[in-house]
Amino acid sequence: MGRNIFNQPPKNADQPAAPSPAPVKSTKLPGSVGGLRDSLREITANSIRDIEPDRIDMDGLRDRLILEDESIDELAESILKHGQQVPIMVRPSDQPDRYRIVYGRRRLAAIRKTGGTVKAIVRTLDDDASLIAQGQENNLRLDPSFIEKSLFIKEMQEAGYKPGVIQDALGLTRQGVSNHRVVIEQLPEELVRLIGPAHGVGRRQWSNLATLSSKVPVFDIARETLNGLPEATSSADKFQAVYAACSSKTRRASNMSGGRKTTAVKDESGRPVGHLSVDGKSIAIKIIRKDNPEFGNWLEERAESTLRQLFEQWQDERGSGS
Incomplete structure (x- = not known):
């Protein structure tokens, strides 16, 4: 009975017999084995391996200061x-038997000090996927500071990564990326690396320091300030010291050259004549017509000639002769 089921003769004697199972098996076997081999490779690629640290290259963009x-x-x-x-993640290098770090730079650096192999997940990723994995893993494990994210964004943009990839890597909106970029573009990179990551110092404080950078030489002030601090000073405390020094320098510069000083000028009887305003950029004489309308009209007619006379008198007193 069983033989009749599995060995049915052809219904039409003129119809050629069906191909035997053997050729079918031989034609499909390579594909099946190839698929199995690919699956095994994928499983192996995603498994955790023990890798010698010196076979892993520390390339890619740095997300830590x-x-x-x-x-x-x-x-x-x-x-x-x-x-x-916790394993690190690497991806195969173009060179045989070598890998490129995706994330876990601190763990790799630590194991290089202790010796031994490093546990690593090996994934085949393109540059975009590698960057996104790096950013997301670091956000989950140890949230980078505001300024570290800002530098990371700057490096990603300079490397040519698309805005969507940058946003996905750090979990930021388009506006969030813009907020970081605006600050880092105003600050010297040397200053940022001198201060360090400054965990706990947010966008507002870094923005304030960026504003001061247009008024005083923040890097020079920072270098001088930090030279006077103890070696063990935290990065956040370094920022506060630099910010305080820059703010103080800005106030002094404003008082010396930018602060406007206005003096009321009066005659011998105490009646107002006008106001003299002086700052680092200009000297202004202001006559309020309602206080002394006749004098205002008189000065208006003679202002240009009077100013020229004063200028000539100044030249004579300087001994310029011209």
Whole structure:
């Protein structure tokens, strides 16, 4: 019965017999094996591997201002004690048996200090996907400071990444990206790297410092200020010290050259004659007609000639002769 079911003769004797199973199997096998091989490669590509740290290149855009600092030593000590709890992510390099870091730069730096292999997820990603993975993972694990995000945005834009990719990488809206970019474009990059990440210092404070940068040499002031601080001063405290020094310098400069001083000029009897206003850019004589209308009319007729006479008198007193 079973044989009759599986070995039915052709219904039409003139019709050629159906192909035997063997050729069908032989034609489909390579494709099936190839698909299985691809699946295994994908599983392997997404698995966690132990990789020698010197086979991983620290390329790509940096999203941290400080990498080699005491926090790396603390992380290395924790890994020695508890092991590496969270894998990093890498992607294959163009060079054989080498990888490029996607995220986990601090963990990789710590393991390079402790020795041994690093646990890594290997993913085949293009540049856009790699950047998005880097930004999102860092936002989840240790939120970058405002100024670190600003520098990261600047580097992404200079590298030619599209606005949508930048927004996805940091989880920001278009306006949020713009807010960061406006600040970083006004500040010298050397100043930012001198201060550091300044966690806890937000957009408003950095914006205020950016405004001061158009009035005083903020980098020179920062360098002088930070040279006088203890070595262990935190980055946030460095920012506050620099901001205070720049604000003070701006006020002094304003008082010396930009502050307007107005003096009321009166005659011997105390009646108002006019007002003299002086600042760093101009000297102005103001006559209020309602206080002394006749004098105002008289001065209006003679203002140009009087000003020329005063100028000639000044030249004579300087001894210029012309």
